[in-house]
Amino acid sequence: MIKVENLSKRFGNQLVFENLNFQINDGDFISLVGPNGSGKTTLVKIIIGLEKSSSGTIKTSGQTIGYVPQFRNIDSDYPLSIEQFIRLNLKITLNPEKRRQNNDLINTILQRTGLTEIKDRPLGLVSGGEKQKAYLAQALLNDPKTLILDESTASLDVEVKNQLMDLVQELNHKYQLTVIFITHDYDLTKKYTKRALLFKNKTIEPIDVQKVSKDMFEMEG
Ligand SMILES: Nc1ncnc2c1ncn2[C@@H]1O[C@H](COP(=O)(O)OP(=O)(O)OP(=O)(O)O)[C@@H](O)[C@H]1O
Secondary structure, eight states: OEEEEEEEEEETTEEEEEEEEEEEOTTOEEEEEOOTTSSHHHHHHHHHTSSOOSEEEEEEOSOOEEEEOOOOOOOTTOOOBHHHHHHTTSOOOOOHHHHHHHHHHHHHHHHHTTOGGGTTSBGGGSOHHHHHHHHHHHHTTTOOSEEEEESTTTTSOHHHHHHHHHHHHHHHHHHOOEEEEEOOOHHHHHHHOSEEEEEETTEEEEEEGGGOOGGGGTSOO
């Protein structure tokens, strides 16, 4: 559970948002929508602890949060395989028992993300969707209870976007993973999320996803 109360954020003289009040429950699959510059990434940074709020509180049930960034292409000569890339976020250990546990964990995550068959391929040479799945796999390493997708589907083909979201939906259903999906994508919002948190007039309005309209993604912040 993530409970936000009276949260406000300023950068110098600029008010980004004020008096945000909302709650995200365990197992929710919500979208965070609003125009460019309305404060979506800033809010997420505050939730993760990378940025301080100006006032207000965030209460959580002490949960771990996984973060999947926006898709960035990776050079074709990038030296690591998919599995090696995912392992970057593991603590290095010489303890044989811990190494075994890490191997089991990696195998489980590779399986859950459908990457087992291609785990030894160089990350720079696989498709955009497969690269993004590797980022998703990395985010799952700490067994998060909440996953934040920060425009993670942007710049992927429509079919690939849907495949990635199908996978996230499966994780949401099977493991009760809470998902916060920051997006400008109207179709994906409607198709995958149940509830939307809409940034409007410097605050947030929780709305039924069926009431989301295209202009809500396009207004001035
Ligand atoms: N570190 C910072 N210092 C000063 N201003 C900032 C900083 N980070 C963000 N801002 C400003 O805060 C506002 C909200 O930015 P934010 O990136 O949270 O918006 P967003 O809704 O995620 O936008 P987008 O949809 O374009 O990604 C913007 O006006 C931005 O320029």
